[in-house]
Amino acid sequence: MPASDRADPQANLLLGQLPASEFKRIETNLEYISLELGEVLYGTHSERKYVYFPTAGIVSILEMLQDGSSSEIALIGNEGMVGITAVLGGKHQPNQAVVQSAGAAYRIPAAALNKEFRRGGILMDQLLLYIQILFTQVAQMAVCNRHHTLQEHLSRWLLLSLDRIGSNEIVMTQALIAGMLGVRREGITRAIGALHKQHVIEYRRGRITVIDRDRLEKMCCECYEVLKQESDRLTKIQKSIAKAAGN
């Protein structure tokens, strides 16, 4: 458990928007845990016993292929949750959730969350809207994979990651980044080299520091912006719902 990070459910935006009455009902089921770098929250086709609400760090959702290759389809930080299947009812899915950046989360048994969801209160509204955010993410990844260059993928990934850790530094080896994006490690090396040459990033072994974020955004494909817009739009709706509920 990260010492610097005091346990506080409000740090997760979804939990933070629940009215006290609803929060109380799930509170006893919540458990604060740390998310260790590389930890696999759930694997392909394994049953998802818990749902995770990160308060810090990033969880990557990777869609896997039989030969072991994969592609990241979503990045989840403190704005979201890991394990929507709990609510959708399908139990498991052919993908994997891996901690990409260490942090912490509240977890709750899938059944408990599902029960509260089905009461039809604010939690339900919040989660449904979050499903749409996720959906948009996955859809945008699909087009991005089809039409954009490796350099653009990397830029998008950097920006999305930075937004979620609230810092300008990412701790991760090039090989792992390549794994996330589903490209070769050498490709990442070259793309990083190019970004460095243009003074957009600094880096050393296992660590990338973005020093010119504006430029990075300009070099990136539209995908980052689209996701940011849509995410902001839906987050606003979430907040207005929470407010109307007197939170």
Next chain:
Amino acid sequence: MPASDRADPQANLLLGQLPASEFKRIETNLEYISLELGEVLYGTHSERKYVYFPTAGIVSILEMLQDGSSSEIALIGNEGMVGITAVLGGKHQPNQAVVQSAGAAYRIPAAALNKEFRRGGILMDQLLLYIQILFTQVAQMAVCNRHHTLQEHLSRWLLLSLDRIGSNEIVMTQALIAGMLGVRREGITRAIGALHKQHVIEYRRGRITVIDRDRLEKMCCECYEVLKQESDRLTKIQKSIAKAAGN
């Protein structure tokens, strides 16, 4: 309205699984309409007034880029519905729904469906499970776009389309297929030529007939099979829920 297709809500699997009590509540809002080839049910960022439950034909969901290029992220037939945003609450999305194969559908005002969804009955269970099916589709498209060849994309697309129209013939020009997949028309021409040379398909202008489906499945990437498995699995759950509700 297709003359050969008698109006029958049961022809859509989601509607067909509702218990009579629930169906009655939305029945008056249902409107039977025809889906014309090429018709755009809703465009990028336009508000979605209606939700569509196809009884025949195929609707493609295309994620669009600013430069006009796009990529298909989901195929919807009589097993599903078009317009989940109605239920998620986000109103619109950066994608487009186009009729890929003419047919018919029941449509219902988004607000009416949303209201019934929030009663928390069988409709809700059915739709949530369908959201998971959709989710899996989009995610698989993302990996497929990253790792597989044009030839494989085409095979996957043919198989998914055939399953939804219940026939072995697809009426569509190569240019349009290319548009769906987000590749060049010439690439499709070549891939089709290759499939033809291997006696997997016959074709003439604007029409493809699959004559060796087994072979096509073998030549296809795993994506088709993954989607079929997951879709079957979830559909079974949907049916058992409907049964338990005494439908």
Next chain:
DNA sequence: CCGCAATTGTGCGCAAACGCACATACATCG
């Protein structure tokens, strides 16, 4: 049954990314 627009076929050269094979550089730990 003829003409014409739409559809399909083909031949380039080009660019992006892959696969493989190493060379180099870095940090950590005894």
Next chain:
DNA sequence: CGATGTATGTGCGTTTGCGCACAATTGCGG
């Protein structure tokens, strides 16, 4: 402080798909 395993850099040939420019064909409307 030097050894060692991990991380990063680089070269080169190959493949896939794109872009562009036409040629060839098909089938429908008059």
